[in-house]
Every structure is written in structure tokens, then in C-alpha cells.
């Protein structure tokens with residue numbers, strides 16, 4: 001049985017469970033199970049709909065009665081569901097704790113994934129960036145990098161590296177202009193623009209550190225630095241970038257490189273609400289699965305060799321694609337490219 005188990009039903013978990021359940025047959029998955037921690041009447045509709053779409057509810061044994069009182073019919077308990085699964089996708093902010101408590105001792109699963117915040121969980125991965133760094137039988141724990149790290153990584157790979165892998169980047173600077181909280185979240189709103197500390201002397205914030213580590217898995221030691229601030233908006237992240245190369249580059253070449261990468265979208269829109277709204281109408285349940293949306297009108301070249309511009313980060317889209325790709329890589333690597341093609345309509349050339 002190819003069972004995929006998702007832990008967490010929040011901003012990342014909820015769409016991922018739906019995506020896996022809706023396309024189970026296309027992905028070659030026999031069953032999708034999901035763990036919900038807290039029994040909540042406010043989330044009863046969400047759980048019921050995921051179950052209606054074919055996903056199977058899993059809860060902690062000591063919460064089973066409360067879930068049943070809400071009208072749910074959980075089928076498995078936490079440890080049992082992990083042992084039944086071939087792949088476990090942790091979508092909680094406590095993936096590292098779960099690894100220590102449950103995953104390391106589990107015998108059946110081929111692999112475990114955790115999301116952006118879970119630094120140290122396993123080898124970093126982003127679809128299209130370091131696929132050939134993954135080693136079957138060795139990489140049982142993978143860390144799907146955060147949305148802004150996906151964005152930084154795809155910009156560097158597309159604009160500063162040649163197809164043969166030659167790196168031209170001498171200095172990459174990034175300012176992550178983050179939305180405060182997700183539209184699905186009640187807490188964590190920022191009342192006004194709020195700047196973040198540069199905790200890391202070499203990399204600034206974790207975004208550049210993670211992108212550096214991601215590229216390190218394929219043999220690069222990149223000079224990257226990021227800063228971050230939160231805006232009082234719920235729409236989506238934007239990213240300012242400045243890439244200094246060891247050679248000159250023209251805007252024509254930049255445009256050619258952007259259009260050649262199928263995981264990059266371009267846009268002539270200028271606002272996050274306009275880009276977000278495109279996702280609402282054309283995306284997968286509102287999500288743009290491209291790894292970045294580059295605002296082409298903002299691109300400029302300084303001194304012949306420094307490319308500057310803005311782009312938008314599809315924050316809950318790009319980790320979904322990489323999580324699915326990693327899951328399919330564990331289950332049937334030879335079929336990954338064909339099976340993931342079902343999501344092609346949500347990778348846009350232009351937004």
C-alpha cells in the first residue's frame with residue numbers, strides 16, 4: 001500500500017491534503033491519511049471536507065473521544081498512521097520535535113518531509129534546484145525550504161547560472177518583504193511595517209542561509225545575504241533582489257532566461273493584490289505553484305553586471321510543489337516527472 005500521511009492541517013497542510021486526495025490516482029497513491037492535533041468546532045467543516053474528498057482522519061488516542069463528540073470518525077491513531085505510511089509530510093511548526101518523538105524510531109516509512117521553519121530536519125530540497133542531490137536509501141529526512149528560500153534559489157539558478165552549472169554570481173542581496181500572516185490565519189498580524197534582526201553575520205536572515213545550504217548540497221558556496229521585514233498586509237510576499245555577476249548581462253538575456261524556466265512566471269502587474277487575485281482565479285484553489293513571479297518592468301542592470309528587480313513569492317504554492325515532488329521521488333522516482341505533470345496548468349508563464 002502506498003500511503004502518504006500528512007501531519008498538520010494549517011496553511012500548508014490543508015491544501016496539500018486536498019491536493020493529494022483529489023489526485024491520488026494520478027500520483028499513484030493508494031491512501032492519504034492526515035493528522036489533526038486539536039479538535040475544534042471551528043475546523044469541523046475543513047476536516048469533513050477533506051474526509052469527503054477521500055482523506056482519512058488520524059488523531060491522538062487521548063483526543064479521539066472529543067473528535068467523535070464533534071461528529072468525526074477517526075480511523076487511526078498517531079503512531080499507527082506513521083507506521084502505515086510510505087511517506088510522512090510534516091506540515092507543523094514542530095517537525096523537529098516530531099522527528100525526535102515519532103519519526104526516528106518508525107520502521108516502515110521510506111521518507112519524512114518537514115517544512116520551512118524546521119531547520120536541521122534533513123537535507124534541504126527545492127524542486128528544480130537540487131533534485132540530483134537526493135540519494136535513495138540515504139536521504140530519509142528532507143527539509144522542504146521556505147517559500148522565500150525557493151524564490152531566492154530559483155532567481156539565482158535562472159539568472160546567475162548557466163545550463164552546464166557554471167556559476168556567475170559574486171554577490172546576491174535580497175530583501176524579503178513579507179506579508180504579516182496568511183489569510184487563513186487569525187494570529188500574527190503586524191500592525192505596521194516591522195523589521196527583523198540580522199541574526200547571522202554572514203547571511204543576514206535565515207532565507208539566504210537556507211538558500212546557501214540548499215546550493216551547498218550540489219557543490220556551491222554562494223555569497224548570499226538577506227534582510228527581512230513584515231508589512232501590514234495579508235496578500236503575499238514580495239522580494240527585492242540585487243545579483244552581481246562576474247560578467248556583463250543585458251535585459252534581453254534576462255528576459256530570455258526568465259521565459260526559458262518553466263518554474264518562473266513573469267508579470268507586468270505591480271501590486272501583490274493583483275498577483276494574488278490572479279492566483280484566486282487561475283491557481284490551484286487560489287495558489288500559484290510557480291516558484292517566483294518576476295515583475296519584469298522593475299528589472300534594471302547597474303554598472304553592466306548587477307541585475308536589480310522585484311518579484312513576488314507564491315508563499316503557499318512553491319512548498320506544495322516541492323513537497324509533492326519529494327513524495328513522488330520516494331514512491332516512484334522514475335514516474336515523478338510524468339505524474340507531477342498534472343500540476344503543469346498551475347505553473348504560469350505569465351501572471
Ligand SMILES: NC(=O)c1ccc[n+]([C@@H]2O[C@H](COP(=O)([O-])OP(=O)(O)OC[C@H]3O[C@@H](n4cnc5c(N)ncnc54)[C@H](OP(=O)(O)O)[C@@H]3O)[C@@H](O)[C@H]2O)c1
Pocket residue numbers: 007008009010011012013036037038039091092093094114115116117118145146147182185315316319
Ligand atoms: N504559511 C506559509 O505560507 C508557509 C509557507 C512556506 C512554509 N511554511 C512552513 O510550513 C510549516 C507549517 O506552517 P503553517 O503556516 O502551515 O502553520 P499553521 O497554519 O499554523 O498550521 C500548523 C498546523 O500544525 C499543527 N500542529 C501540530 N502540532 C503543533 C504544535 N505543537 N504547535 C502548533 N501547531 C501544531 C496544527 O494543528 P491544530 O491546528 O490541529 O492544533 C496546524 O494544523 C512551517 O514549517 C512553516 O515554516 C509555511
